[in-house]
Amino acid sequence: MTAKDDGFWLYDLRIETVLDGRTPVCRHVEGEFFRMLGENLVFEAGQKVSAYALAAILPLLPAKQRMTDANDWMSTDAEIACPDPHCGGRFRIVREGKRRFCHAETTGLPESRTTPYWKDSTA
Known part of the structure; x- marks a missing residue:
């Protein structure tokens, strides 16, 4: 099997602050986002995001990236x-x-890895 x-x-994600008329207590600005x-x-x-809010969001992002x-x-619910x-x-x-990512470019397993995707000059 080749590396390719x-x-x-994985999906690219956009995480956007929404208020929809609700009042924030923390520093949340409608429309601010990160990807x-x-x-x-x-x-x-x-663009900014509260570290406390980010801590609540982070565990869900890898699952949201997958099909x-x-x-x-996970496919239908979008607001945290x-x-x-x-x-x-x-x-x-x-x-x-x-x-699209390649396992051999993203794994830490020594027997399975190739050049990391972020160091691959052909990517």
Whole structure:
């Protein structure tokens, strides 16, 4: 099996702050966002997110990146509440494009790995 035969797909994600008329307690600004591209969180210049809110969102992002059954709640439910029970902030996770990765370029297993995808000059 070649390195290109051991591929898998992950969704790129956009995580956007939404208030929909609710009052935030924490610093949540409607429309601010960041993206998850592969394993990386990408912030546009000036965009911010609360570390406490991020801690609540992070565990869900790898599952949201993967393809799931259309009836799985991970496919249909898109908003995560701020962990402060008094805060109206929400974070909408939107699946955007898909990106293909290669197991041999992303694994830490010595017998299975090749050049990491982020060091591959041909990618």
